Amino acid sequence: MSFLQLDDIVKEYPGTERPSVADFTLGIDQGEFVSLLGPSGCGKTTTLRMIAGLIEATSGRIHLDGKELTRTPVHQRGMGLVFQNYALFPHLNVARNVAFGLEMRRTSKAEARRRVEEALDLVRLGHLSGRRIKQLSGGQQQRVALARALVIEPSVLLLDEPLSNLDAKLRDTMREEIRSIQRKLGITTVFVTHDQDEALAVSDRIVVMSEGVIEQVGTPEQIYEHPANRFVANFIGRANLFDAEITHTANGVAELDVAGLGQLRAVDDHGAKGPATVLVRPHRMQLSKAAAGDAHGTVETVVYVGDSIEYGVRVGDATVSVQSVAGAAERLERGASVRLSWQAEDALVLT
Amino acid sequence: MTSKLKGWPTRVVVTLLYLFLLAPILMVVVISFDTQSTMSFPPQGFTFQWYERLAQNAEFIQGFQVSAVVGAGVALLALLIGVPVAVALTRHDFRFREAMSGFFLSPLMVPAIVLGLALLLVLAPLKITGTYGGLIVAHLAITVPYVVRTTSMSLMTMNRSCEEAARTLGASPWRTFTRVTLPLIAPGVLAGGVIAFLISFDEAVISLFVVGPQATTLPVEIFHYVESRTDPQIAALSVVLIAISVLFMVIIERAAGLKKVLR
Ligand SMILES: Nc1ncnc2c1ncn2[C@@H]1O[C@H](COP(=O)(O)OP(=O)(O)OP(=O)(O)O)[C@@H](O)[C@H]1O
Ligand SMILES: [Mg+2]
Numbered sequence: 001m002s003f004l005q006l007d008d009i010v011k012e013y014p015g016t017e018r019p020s021v022a023d024f025t026l027g028i029d030q031g032e033f034v035s036l037l038g039p040s041g042c043g044k045t046t047t048l049r050m051i052a053g054l055i056e057a058t059s060g061r062i063h064l065d066g067k068e069l070t071r072t073p074v075h076q077r078g079m080g081l082v083f084q085n086y087a088l089f090p091h092l093n094v095a096r097n098v099a100f101g102l103e104m105r106r107t108s109k110a111e112a113r114r115r116v117e118e119a120l121d122l123v124r125l126g127h128l129s130g131r132r133i134k135q136l137s138g139g140q141q142q143r144v145a146l147a148r149a150l151v152i153e154p155s156v157l158l159l160d161e162p163l164s165n166l167d168a169k170l171r172d173t174m175r176e177e178i179r180s181i182q183r184k185l186g187i188t189t190v191f192v193t194h195d196q197d198e199a200l201a202v203s204d205r206i207v208v209m210s211e212g213v214i215e216q217v218g219t220p221e222q223i224y225e226h227p228a229n230r231f232v233a234n235f236i237g238r239a240n241l242f243d244a245e246i247t248h249t250a251n252g253v254a255e256l257d258v259a260g261l262g263q264l265r266a267v268d269d270h271g272a273k274g275p276a277t278v279l280v281r282p283h284r285m286q287l288s289k290a291a292a293g294d295a296h297g298t299v300e301t302v303v304y305v306g307d308s309i310e311y312g313v314r315v316g317d318a319t320v321s322v323q324s325v326a327g328a329a330e331r332l333e334r335g336a337s338v339r340l341s342w343q344a345e346d347a348l349v350l351t
Numbered sequence: 352m353t354s355k356l357k358g359w360p361t362r363v364v365v366t367l368l369y370l371f372l373l374a375p376i377l378m379v380v381v382i383s384f385d386t387q388s389t390m391s392f393p394p395q396g397f398t399f400q401w402y403e404r405l406a407q408n409a410e411f412i413q414g415f416q417v418s419a420v421v422g423a424g425v426a427l428l429a430l431l432i433g434v435p436v437a438v439a440l441t442r443h444d445f446r447f448r449e450a451m452s453g454f455f456l457s458p459l460m461v462p463a464i465v466l467g468l469a470l471l472l473v474l475a476p477l478k479i480t481g482t483y484g485g486l487i488v489a490h491l492a493i494t495v496p497y498v499v500r501t502t503s504m505s506l507m508t509m510n511r512s513c514e515e516a517a518r519t520l521g522a523s524p525w526r527t528f529t530r531v532t533l534p535l536i537a538p539g540v541l542a543g544g545v546i547a548f549l550i551s552f553d554e555a556v557i558s559l560f561v562v563g564p565q566a567t568t569l570p571v572e573i574f575h576y577v578e579s580r581t582d583p584q585i586a587a588l589s590v591v592l593i594a595i596s597v598l599f600m601v602i603i604e605r606a607a608g609l610k611k612v613l614r
Contacts (some may be wrong), residue, residue, distance in 0.1 A: 054515050074518040075527075087512035093532045100530075101520035152520060221484040 001063060002027030002308070003188055004051070004156055009060035011046050011212075020046045022212045024060070028156075033179065033185045037197040038209035039235070044192040047209075048158050051190060053077045065154060080149030081158045084139045084165065088133045094120070094144050095129040101152035119151040122181060139170050146178065150185070151237045157182070157189045163198065175202055196236050201225065206326035208232050226269075229350055233279045240285065240320050242278045246349065249273070254349050260315045261296050261340055266347035282323040287311060287332065288339050295337035301332055313338060376593065383586035390581050401587040411588060413571035421483060421568060425490040425551040426544045431497025432491065433547075434540060438528070440499070441506040455499050460491045462503050466492060467560035475559055481563015489561045490551040497550065498543035505539025506532075542603045549599055 009024040021043040028034050036044040049055045050061065053074035069077060079127045089097050091248075094118050102112040123143035133141065142162060149157060161172045162178070179202045182189050182190060193199050199206050200220040208215045208223060208231075215235075216228040219270050227233035230241060246268070248255040254268035256278060266278050300319065301312035309331060311322040332338065378392065388397035405411060440452050441444075449452035458466060470489045471480065513535065517527040533540070555570035562571050569592075577585055 052519055054518070074515075075521050075523055077519070078521070079519060081516070083512045083516060085510070085512060087510060087516040089513055089516075089531060090510075100517065100522075104517075104521035148516075148520070216374065 001065060003030040003032075003065055004028040004190075005063040006047075006051070007061045007063075009047070009050060009062070010058045011043070011055065012058045013160060015130065018212065019058070020212050021057075024212075026137075026207060026217065028190065030188055030301075033137065033182055033189045033191065033202060033204045034190045035193055035203040035206045035254070036209060037193055037196060037199040037206050038215075040194060041208045041211075042214040044194070044209060046212075048081075048160050048190060048192050051156070052079050052081045052099060052158055054081075061141050062336065076150065078154055079156045079158055080152060080154030082142075082145045082160065084161045084164045086145040086165075088141055088144055088148070090133050092133075093129070094125065094131050094133070096137070097133065097144055098129075098148045098151050100148065105152065114146075114153055119147040122150065123147045123177075138165055140346055141172065142166065142174060146181070150181070150187075155188065157187050159189065159191045161192055161194070164195075171198075178202070196293050200236070208235060210235070224347065227279065227350065229266060231275060233350060237323060238282050240280045240282060241350075242280070244276050244278045244349075246273050246276050253344055256349075260318075264341060264347070265344035266349050267345060268343075268349040270349060270351060279350055280342050280347045282321040283308070283309070284342055284345070285320065285322040286341050287322045287324060288341075289330070289332060290336045290337050290339040294338045294339065297338060299332050299334055299336045299338055304331065313340060361394070376495040379589045379593075382583050385583055385586075388582050392581050399539060401583045404584050405587045405591070408584065410567075410572050411569065414567055414569035415485070416564050417486075418569040421486045421490065421566075422518060422551040424483070424487045424546040425469045425494055426548040428487065429491055429498045429547040430540060430544050433495045433543060434502050436495070437499045437502035438532075438600040441503050449530045457494050459496050463493070463554075463556040466598035469558040470557060480561045481565055483566050485561050485563075486566055486568065490554055493554065493557065494550050497546045498540075499512050501539045501543035501546065502536060505536035509535045516571055545599050545603050549596060552595075 004027070006024055007025045009021060010021040011021040014025065024043075026034075026048060037045060037346055038044055046055065050057045053069070053072060057070065061068060064077075088099065092100070098116045098119055102115060107115070116129070117126065120129055120302040121147050125140060125147065126235075127152035128136065128140065133144070134292050136144065142165075145162070161180070163174050166174060174258075176276075178191075189191050191199075191202065193337060200223075204218055205217060205219055206223050209243075210231050216223060216232045218226070218228075221234050223232060227239075231237040232323065233241065236308050242258050242261065244256040244264075244266075246254045247257055249268055249271050252268060254266050254276070256264050256266055258264050258278065264278075265348050266280075268276075283322040297313045297320070299311055300314045303312075304326065307326060308323050309326050311324070313320045313322055322340070353467075356516070373475075381394055382390050382392065383401055384397050385391075385394035386398045386400075387394070436451075436455055440448060440455075440487070467489075470492065474480045474485050474488065479488065513529050513531050517531040518524075522530060553570060554568070555574055558571050559574065560569045562568060571584060573588065
C-alpha cells in the first residue's frame with residue numbers, strides 16, 4: 001500500500017446520469033509529485049476534494065500512511081489545500097492568514113510566530129506579513145495561500161489549478177517555485193491542472209483523466225511517448241493517428257499496411273494482428289517532395305513559426321500535421337506533391 | 352449620454368418629488384417649535400416648551416423605556432433565532448428546507464392587524480399579554496424574517512471557499528463559523544439587528560393587541576395621546592424619534608451600505 005492510497009473511489013452527485021468520478025484507484029508514494037490532468041469536467045477537482053475530505057465519496061476507500069481516513073472529517077485530516085481562487089481570509093492580514101492553521105492547533109504564540117515567519121520566507125513574502133489581503137497582487141495572494149497550507153506541515157499538499165489565475169509568465173515562475181519548494185520539503189503533492197505543459201514540466205507522475213475515469217498513469221515521458229490510447233495521445237501533445245492493418249509482428253516491431261501511405265513499420269507492444277491505430281508525433285514525420293504519380297498527398301498549409309515549419313498535408317480526406325526544423329530541409333510550397341513516412345521507432349501502435 | 356438624461360428637467364422633477372415626500376416631516380419639525388397649542392400651520396412663534404413638557408411626560412418616558420428595552424430584547428433574540436435559521440437555510444440541504452424558508456418569511460405577507468389578533472389569541476392563554484415577554488414574542492414574529500433575509504444574503508454572497516479553507520486548516524465546524532463565517536457576514540448580521548430594533552420600536556398595530564398596563568410601548572402611548580389631545584408635544588416627540596432613526600440608518604450605512612441591505 002502506498003503512502004496515499006485511493007481504492008475504487010466513486011463519486012455520484014445526485015441527479016447526474018454518470019458518476020463524476022468512477023473506479024478511481026491510485027497509489028501515491030511519500031514525497032511524490034503527482035498531477036491530475038484532464039479536460040474540464042473530467043473530475044479532477046472532485047477527486048481532490050474527496051482526498052481533502054470536503055466531499056464524501058459515494059463509495060471506495062482512502063488510506064493515508066496505512067490508516068483509513070475515508071470517514072475522517074476534513075479538519076482532522078491535516079492536509080494542505082490551495083484553492084484556485086486562493087480563498088484567503090479577507091478580514092485577516094497576511095501573517096494572521098498564515099497563522100490560522102496553527103491557532104486551530106493551539107500552537108504556542110512564540111512557536112507560531114516563528115513558523116509563520118519561516119513559511120512566509122519560504123514563499124519570499126516575509127516583508128509583507130502585515131499587509132491586508134486586498135493590497136496584494138494575484139501572485140502574492142497565491143504565495144500566501146501556499147504558505148498558509150504549508151505552515152501546518154500537512155501530510156499531503158493538494159493544489160487545485162493554483163496557477164490558472166496568473167498571467168502566462170508568472171505562471172511559469174510560480175510552477176518552478178512550487179516544484180522547488182515541494183522538493184525542498186519533500187512533501188507529497190497532488191496537483192490538479194488542465195494544462196498539459198504544466199503537468200509535463202513539474203510532475204513525477206501524471207494521471208490522465210477523462211469523464212471521471214483514469215485513462216493512464218505514468219511519468220511524463222511514458223505518457224508522451226507511450227500513450228495508452230487515442231484519448232491520451234490526442235490530449236498530450238499533438239498527434240497524427242493513422243488507421244492501419246498489422247500484417248506481421250516480430251521483436252516488438254509491427255509491419256503495417258497504412259491507409260494511404262503503404263507499407264511502414266512501428267513499435268508494437270501488443271503483438272496482436274488486424275486493424276490498429278498508429279500514433280506519430282508531427283515532429284517525427286518525414287516529408288519529401290515526390291512526382292505526382294508517386295505522391296501520398298499534397299501540401300495544404302505552410303506555417304512558418306520561427307524554429308520550425310508546420311505543414312498540413314492532405315492525404316485522402318484526412319490532414320496530417322508535419323513539423324520540420326526550419327532550414328534543415330528544403331522548404332515546400334503549398335500544393336506540392338509529397339511522400340510521407342516515418343522511422344519505425346518514431347511510431348507507436350495503440351490498442 | 353447619462354449626463355444628458357440628468358439634465359435640469361429631471362433634476363427639477365426629482366427635487367419636487369423629494370420635497371413632496373419630505374414635506375410632512377419638515378412640517379412636523381416646524382410645528383414642534385410653534386407656540387400655538389394645537390398643531391396647525393403656519394406657525395405663530397418659536398418656543399422650546401413642547402420639548403420641555405415632553406421631558407416631563409411620565410407616560411412618554413415610560414413608553415420610551417419600554418420600547419427601548421423591548422427593542423433591544425427583540426434585536427438580540429431575533430439575531431439568536433434568525434442567524435442560525437439563515438445558516439440552516441443557506442448551508443444545509445434538508446427535507447423541509449423550502450417549507451421552512453416559507454415559514455420564516457410568511458409573517459411579512461400577513462396584514463399586521465391579522466397577525467396582531469392571531470398573536471393575541473395565542474398569547475392570552477399563556478397569560479403573557481401586557482408583559483415585556485409578550486411584546487417581545489409578538490415583535491419577534493415580524494422581525495426574525497428580516498434578520499433571516501439580511502443574513503442569508505450575506506451568507507450567499509460571501510466566498511464559501513473561505514469556510515472550506517478554514518476546515519482544511521483544522522477548524523471544527525463551530526470554529527469555522529465563529530472565526531471565519533461570522534466576521535465575513537457581520538455587516539449583514541448587524542444590519543439585521545438594527546432593522547429588528549427599529550421595527551420593534553416603531554411597531555404600533557400588533558402592539559395594540561398585546562400591550563397592558565405594566566408594559567405599554569411608545570407608539571401605543573402616542574396613539575392614546577392623540578386620541579384625546581393635539582398639542583405639538585407629539586410633533587416634538589416625532590422629531591426626537593426621527594433623529595434616532597436617522598442615527599441608526601447612519602450606523603447601518605457605515606457598517607454595510609444601506610443599498611446592499613435593503614436590496
Ligand atoms: N455539486 C455538484 N453537483 C452536481 N454535479 C457536479 C457537482 N460538482 C461537480 N459536478 C460534476 O462533476 C463533474 C466533474 O467536475 P469537476 O469539478 O471535478 O471537474 P474538473 O475536472 O475539476 O473540471 P475543471 O477543469 O473545469 O475544474 C462535472 O461533470 C461536473 O458537472
Ligand atoms: Mg476543477
